[in-house]
Amino acid sequence: MEVPKEMKAWRAHAYGAEGNPADTIGKMTLDTIPVPEPKKGQVLVKVELAAVNPIDWKLFSGGLHGICPVSFPYVPGFDLSGTVAKLGEGVTDLAVGDEVVVDLGLCETCCTDTPCGPAGAFAEYALALAETVAKRDGLSSKDVVGLPLAGLTSYQAIFTGAARDFSGAELGKLEAGQKLLVLGGAAATGAIAIQLAKSAGAYVATTASPNKTPEGISKIDYMKQLGADEVINYKEADWAEALAGKDYDLIYDCVGTPEDWPKAAKVLKKGGNFVTIANFGEAKSTEDHSFKVFLIKSNSDDLKKLIALVKAGKLKVPVDSIVPFSDVQAVLSKSMGWASAGKLVIQVA
Ligand SMILES: NC(=O)c1ccc[n+]([C@@H]2O[C@H](COP(=O)([O-])OP(=O)(O)OC[C@H]3O[C@@H](n4cnc5c(N)ncnc54)[C@H](OP(=O)(O)O)[C@@H]3O)[C@@H](O)[C@H]2O)c1
The missing domain is CATH 3.90.180.10 (Medium-chain alcohol dehydrogenases, catalytic domain)
Incomplete structure (x- = not known):
């Protein structure tokens, strides 16, 4: 060339x-x-x-x-x-x-x-x-x-792949039948996370607003199209109240609002993880729940897995x-x- x-x-x-x-x-x-x-x-x-x-x-x-x-x-x-x-x-x-x-x-x-x-x-x-x-x-x-930056980030947050949190611990390990809450499902990272989690057989809740997509549908309906089982309108309701006591395995935070981690105990089961890509504050894990923050690790092995999912029609x-x-x-x-x-x-x- x-x-x-x-x-x-x-x-x-x-x-x-x-x-x-x-x-x-x-x-x-x-x-x-x-x-x-x-x-x-x-x-x-x-x-x-x-x-x-x-x-x-x-x-x-x-x-x-x-x-x-x-x-x-x-x-x-x-x-x-x-x-x-x-x-x-x-x-x-x-x-x-x-x-x-x-x-x-x-x-x-x-x-x-x-x-x-x-x-x-x-x-x-x-x-x-x-x-x-x-x-x-x-x-x-x-x-x-x-796909690469948003996709690798969400894949690694939910399934770890090549990335680790800042202390070196594994990130998510989502499995079929488990429950995931995605904060910010209409973010590019969030939308990919919802699809990856549904492909893996998880139950998925997410937060979104009625703001419109370029196609003219509300982001709440868009989340349902992506397969979300439950959508909380973050302009009207507090996700921590809506899902209190529901024993979620993993919260994936694509928004980074500092007030979200302190509320997570209401929703996470004992031993559950709060994995954030946008809250780089001073938050710390508790005895019952882990707070994990990380930076994407770019690599072709994880990316090839995502490309295969796009090719198979399981990820858009x-x-x-x-x-x-x-x-x-x-x-x-x-x-x-x-x-x-x-x-x-x-x-x-
Ligand atoms: N740590 C890492 O390695 C890593 C990697 C990738 C991204 N990130 C970070 O992750 C964040 C998300 O990135 P992105 O590319 O996915 O963002 P994005 O696509 O630009 O996010 C925009 C979307 O966020 C939604 N949103 C805004 N505020 C919200 C709220 N309070 N609750 C729910 N949804 C809300 C907006 O919907 P509405 O119209 O409803 O507001 C909009 O659809 C950024 O802070 C980014 O820097 C970190």
Whole structure:
């Protein structure tokens, strides 16, 4: 495949003034920069679609510098689908021309001394660690571009996979017949979690609002379409009151409201887990219930399992909208509004 020397890439230039991500978004520029060269264990991917995740703009606040220090200027974006354009030394299980999808990985690209990145999906070409890349197995870019980051996170929260909580403990181990409560079922992570849990034979309750999806149905009805057994309208009812005494095995928190963990004891059975991806506060486990927080571990083994579920028709990644490459700033601002119903996708090529 012919690879040009230069490419178009959106770049962020500094943490936002007073920690405000909107400041960084407003000052992003669409630049012409050299196409990066894949080093050992890396591949260069020609990007077709990229998907937005809240972490893209959360990084701009500077508040995560302790765990994921980015160096400016850099190309934001983690999720992408495209075609392998070049192989680095030692990569044997991928070939030029392979249609792939990948989460470039937060700790894999943003931490000190990481070999590629930080990040890089919002560009015509991006570097990825080969160990994080999966072939699309005939699926379209649109069907899977939003899968890697949200899908891996929910898979790992519910079934552990490659990830562990910050203390090294396993995350969820959901089994058929068990009960799962998803806080924030209309979030991309939540919608995927509901489908994964139903596929595994679990009973699923979730929280959602009557706000509308792009198709014009309420998010409460959308949750039922995804298979949720019980939907609590979080604008009108408190999930902890609605489900009190119901002995849930696992609560998966995709919202991060600090007041939720203290209420969990009303709903969880003894020994139950509260796994959060969005509450990074000071909460601690109790004698009866575990509080677990983690960061996604990008890897192709877990991703291949998810791709197989999409292929089998058991998992659909919700797409809110697809916008042109020129609209990266606008779509990041939309993500900051917390109101999308599924993935916000960028058409790069
Ligand atoms: N730790 C990790 O490794 C990791 C990985 C992935 C994501 N995350 C974090 O997980 C969170 C979710 O990410 P995402 O990509 O799934 O988000 P998202 O798709 O952008 O979430 C938007 C959705 O959240 C719903 N929502 C907002 N407030 C809610 C509330 N109080 N209760 C219930 N639903 C609510 C909104 O519906 P309404 O219209 O009803 O408000 C909207 O549908 C983010 O904080 C993200 O940074 C962490």
